[in-house]
Amino acid sequence: MATFILRRLLTGLVTLLIASFLVYFATAALPGDVAQQLLGQDATEEAVAAMREELGIEQSVWLGYLSWLGGIITGDFGTSLVSQEPVSEIVFGAFGNTLLIAVPAILIGVVLSVLLGVIAAVRRGRAADSGISVGTLVAMSIPEFVIATLLVLIFAIALPVFPAVVLSGSEATLGELLPAIWLPIITLVLAMAAYIVRATRSSTIDMMAGEFARTAELKGLRRRQVLTRHVVPNALLPVLPVIAINIAWLMGGVVVVESIFNYPGMGALMIESVSTRDLPVLQAIAIITAVVYVLANLAADLLSMIIDPRQRRTSGTVSAKTTEEAA
Amino acid sequence: MSTEATPQQDPQSTVAKKPRRRLLTTTGVGLVMVGLTVLIAVLSPWLTPYSATATNAHIALMGPSAEHWLGTDQYGRDVLTRTLEGGRYALLVAFLSTTIAVVIGTLIGAVAAYAEGWLDEIISRVMDAVLSVPAVLAMLLIVTVFGQGLWVIVLAVAVVYVPAVARVVRGAARPVANSGYVTAARARGERGLPIIIREILPNVRDTVMVEFAMRASWVILLVSTLSFLGFGANPPTPDWGLMVEENRTALTVAPLGTVAPIVSLAILVVGVNLAADGLAKRMGVDRAARAAG
Numbered sequence: 001m002a003t004f005i006l007r008r009l010l011t012g013l014v015t016l017l018i019a020s021f022l023v024y025f026a027t028a029a030l031p032g033d034v035a036q037q038l039l040g041q042d043a044t045e046e047a048v049a050a051m052r053e054e055l056g057i058e059q060s061v062w063l064g065y066l067s068w069l070g071g072i073i074t075g076d077f078g079t080s081l082v083s084q085e086p087v088s089e090i091v092f093g094a095f096g097n098t099l100l101i102a103v104p105a106i107l108i109g110v111v112l113s114v115l116l117g118v119i120a121a122v123r124r125g126r127a128a129d130s131g132i133s134v135g136t137l138v139a140m141s142i143p144e145f146v147i148a149t150l151l152v153l154i155f156a157i158a159l160p161v162f163p164a165v166v167l168s169g170s171e172a173t174l175g176e177l178l179p180a181i182w183l184p185i186i187t188l189v190l191a192m193a194a195y196i197v198r199a200t201r202s203s204t205i206d207m208m209a210g211e212f213a214r215t216a217e218l219k220g221l222r223r224r225q226v227l228t229r230h231v232v233p234n235a236l237l238p239v240l241p242v243i244a245i246n247i248a249w250l251m252g253g254v255v256v257v258e259s260i261f262n263y264p265g266m267g268a269l270m271i272e273s274v275s276t277r278d279l280p281v282l283q284a285i286a287i288i289t290a291v292v293y294v295l296a297n298l299a300a301d302l303l304s305m306i307i308d309p310r311q312r313r314t315s316g317t318v319s320a321k322t323t324e325e326a327a
Numbered sequence: 328m329s330t331e332a333t334p335q336q337d338p339q340s341t342v343a344k345k346p347r348r349r350l351l352t353t354t355g356v357g358l359v360m361v362g363l364t365v366l367i368a369v370l371s372p373w374l375t376p377y378s379a380t381a382t383n384a385h386i387a388l389m390g391p392s393a394e395h396w397l398g399t400d401q402y403g404r405d406v407l408t409r410t411l412e413g414g415r416y417a418l419l420v421a422f423l424s425t426t427i428a429v430v431i432g433t434l435i436g437a438v439a440a441y442a443e444g445w446l447d448e449i450i451s452r453v454m455d456a457v458l459s460v461p462a463v464l465a466m467l468l469i470v471t472v473f474g475q476g477l478w479v480i481v482l483a484v485a486v487v488y489v490p491a492v493a494r495v496v497r498g499a500a501r502p503v504a505n506s507g508y509v510t511a512a513r514a515r516g517e518r519g520l521p522i523i524i525r526e527i528l529p530n531v532r533d534t535v536m537v538e539f540a541m542r543a544s545w546v547i548l549l550v551s552t553l554s555f556l557g558f559g560a561n562p563p564t565p566d567w568g569l570m571v572e573e574n575r576t577a578l579t580v581a582p583l584g585t586v587a588p589i590v591s592l593a594i595l596v597v598g599v600n601l602a603a604d605g606l607a608k609r610m611g612v613d614r615a616a617r618a619a620g
Contacts, residue, residue, distance in 0.1 A: 011452070018456035027472055137604075141596035143548040145555045145568070146589050149575050157579055252461030256552055270464065271556060274471045282468055286460050293459035 001305065008301055012294040019290040020072065023283055024065050051081075068283075077284040082276045091266065091284045098254055098265035100174075101181050105188035106247055113193045114239065117200025118232060124205060132197065140194035144256040148187045152260070155183060164261070177263075184257045191253045192246045199242040204235040237304050244300035248293035354605025360598025364414055364591070371412040377405040379412045379565040388581045397583045400574055402563075409565035410587040414595060416560040417567065420477070421546040424484035428546075429539045431485070432492025437523050437531065439493065440500035441509075451497075454490035462487045462549050463556075470558045480559060484549060488542050499534040503527050533610035540603035544596050551592055567592045 043051075071078060077087035120132040156164035162183050207213060208231055216226045255267035262268065266285055273281040305311045367374070377395075383403035391398045397406040439450040460468075469483040503509065504527060512522050553559035554568030562569065567588035574584030606612075 014452055015455045015459060018453055019459045022456055023460065023468070027468060137597060137600055138593070141544065141548075141600050142589070142593050143552050143555075143568075145552055145571060146592065149571060149578070149585060149589070152575075153578055153582070153585075248459070249461055252463035255463050255467070256556065259556060270467060274467050274558065277471055279471070282471060286464055286468055289461055289464055290456070290459040293461075 004305075004311075005302070008298055012298055015294055016287075016290055020069060020287055021065070023286045023290075024068055025061070027279055027283060072284075072287060077287075078280040080278055080281055082273075082278045082281075087280045087284045090281060091269065091288065094264065094266040094269040095288060097177065097263065098258070098267065100177060101184045101188065101257070101263065101265065102250055102254060104181070105185045105192070106250065108185065109189040109192045109246075110196065110243055112189065113196035114200050114232075114236070116193070117197045117239075118204050118227070118235075120197065120201040121204035121208065121235075122227065129201075132201070136194040136197045139190055144187055144191045144253045145260060147190050148183070148257055148260040151183050151187060180261065180263065184261050184263055187257050188250055188253055192250055196239065196242055196246060199239045200235065203238045204231060207231045207235040210234070233307055237308055240300040240304050241297070244296040247296040248289070251289040251292055354602050354609065357598045357601030357603070357605060360594055361602060364595045364598065365418060367411055368414040368418055371408070371415070374411050375405060375408040377408045379404065379408045380563040382563075388577055388584075390581065391583065397587050398581050400570075400581065400584045401577055404563075406574075406581075406584050406587055409570060410567070410591055412565040413567040413570055413588050413591060415566075416554070416564055417547050417550045417592075418595075420481055420484065420550045420559075421543055423481045424488070424550075425539060425543045425546050427482070427485035428488040428542060429492055429535060432489045432538075433496045433528070433531070433535050435489065436493040436496025436498075437500050437527050439497045440504045441519060441523050441527060443504070447497075450493070454493050457487070457490040458494075462545075463552060466549065466553055467556075467558060470553075475558055475561070480550070480553070484546055487549075488546065492538055492542060495538055496531055496534060499531045500527050503530045534612055537603060537607045537610060537612045540599060540606055544599040544603060547592075547596055547599065 068078070075088055077091065079085070080087050080090055083090065116132050120129045123129045152164045155162050163180050164183075208227075210231075212234075213226055213231050216230045217223070221229075251266075254265060255270055257263070258265045258267035259271045266288070270282065270285050272278075273285070371379075381404065383399075386395070386399050386403040387401050389395060389399045389403075395405050395407065397410065400406055400409070435450060435454075439447045442450075457465075465487050466480075466483055469479065469486075473479045473483070509522060509526050512526055550559055551566075551568035554566045555572045557569075557572065560566035560569050562573070570588040571585055574581065574588075578585050
């Protein structure tokens with residue numbers, strides 16, 4: 001088991017290393033002159049040279065990458081080109097605000113989706129199942145910006161229950177943010193639910209048809225007990241990777257949601273940095289989301305080992321197989 | 328994981344016939360929705376007497392009338408005209424980039440499945456690394472550096488979705504690569520590439536078709552989202568995502584300007600998803616379990 005965890009950690013690290021490489025080279029080692037591009041056509045030569053120095057591309061690209069990577073490992077993401085403040089301060093402040101909407105959204109979203117998926121499976125072919133199917137179809141067919149716009153129309157304009165935007169910007173305190181987090185959370189929950197509901201429904205139906213469910217039923221357990229003790233824990237195994245990837249995607253949804261509700265998190269910071277072309281900030285955000293992705297997948301693997309004792313014994317072969325199949 | 332069609336639930340006779348006809352209609356309804364959207368997008372310049380981009384401040388933000396069925400936006404442009412033309416950009420980009428992503432992803436996935444060993448491992452790690460940055464973020468990063476020209480967007484969207492396709496195709500091609508006929512072909516002395524093209528690819532065709540439909544729905548959503556954020560279609564291009572962004576400030580005055588593009592986008596993507604679901608069921612590919620790709 002320990003070997004397996006170690007191996008997964010290593011793979012995660014390798015993934016991160018490649019991701020950092022791609023992010024750096026996509027942005028810093030482009031054909032053409034980044035410094036020139038960032039400053040625009042009519043920048044003076046001195047300004048371009050100064051910018052090159054700033055970005056660390058005066059040296060060779062590889063050295064630039066290594067020193068950038070070294071900085072990240074020690075928590076130093078460089079300096080913002082716009083505000084001249086350390087990138088880590090800016091980004092982690094915004095990341096904290098993002099967690100304030102992302103963590104509740106993940107908790108509510110996962111519990112609700114699994115519940116709906118199990119209900120749909122148990123009520124297969126009946127009204128509840130059809131209703132849930134139509135709901136998931138619609139939810140996966142409309143983007144976050146539509147969900148958010150409709151929510152604003154309903155809850156901020158038609159029935160003014162929640163504020164539509166945060167007015168105080170990035171200096172907002174926790175007290176000012178709290179009333180404004182609900183619509184963003186609902187949007188994120190709706191955006192992540194559809195695929196988890198579907199995966200749960202399909203794997204619960206598979207498990208209910210399994211031999212062990214039949215055995216449990218025949219030995220006289222009540223239906224509810226068969227479901228909660230035998231079917232659902234097993235059905236969750238293939239759903240875990242789906243949940244993990246949805247958590248990672250949530251970081252993308254956050255960009256849209258925060259820009260609509262003017263919420264001062266990492267997504268809004270990203271949009272702002274795109275318009276000001278603040279590359280170091282963008283690179284840092286990309287790396288943080290990659291870390292979230294790796295951690296979410298790692299957590300899913302560890303959780304499936306806790307649920308499924310078979311995976312503990314075989315040092316990873318079973319788990320590697322199930323995650324691959326589900327992915 | 329098996330598909331959810333377990334034979335023990337229904338009597339045999341209905342299993343054989345009934346679901347098949349019903350599934351055909353699911354795909355059919357989806358394809359009709361997509362087809363109509365495409366048809367309207369193609370014919371749009373001839374469907375209304377107005378230009379989608381000509382502004383007229385005198386008639387800004389009007390409600391529905393006999394002349395302007397869905398009213399006008401803040402620049403006095405006809406909302407109906409803009410909505411009818413509004414699918415063009417997203418459809419074009421989605422078609423091109425989905426095709427590129429599926430072609431390249433399928434090849435990479437098939438090669439990884441056939442090669443196994445270190446090549447497979449390297450491909451898998453690189454794909455995983457690309458997947459680890461969410462699509463919207465990756466797009467924003469690329470747009471910042473390369474600008475937002477049509478081909479930049481098309482290629483960037485394709486690059487972002489290649490890993491997901493490759494992963495799924497690799498999973499489907501794995502059992503094929505280990506099958507008797509591939510071993511036989513290898514024993515006959517055939518080389519890797521012909522085996523991949525002649526033996527493996529034909530056998531993952533169903534998976535690839537479902538993959539195309541599924542990715543297309545995500546790509547349309549991603550492209551619309553980019554336009555909404557201001558990094559896709561450029562004003563004054565009529566585009567649903569961009570229209571929602573432009574008109575939502577006037578949501579209370581002229582709601583149709585926001586609602587019309589939303590409904591059109593929803594019809595298109597629901598159509599694509601229905602088609603994907605129908606295809607997946609008919610070909611026995613479990614779409615729900617693949618959402619993690």
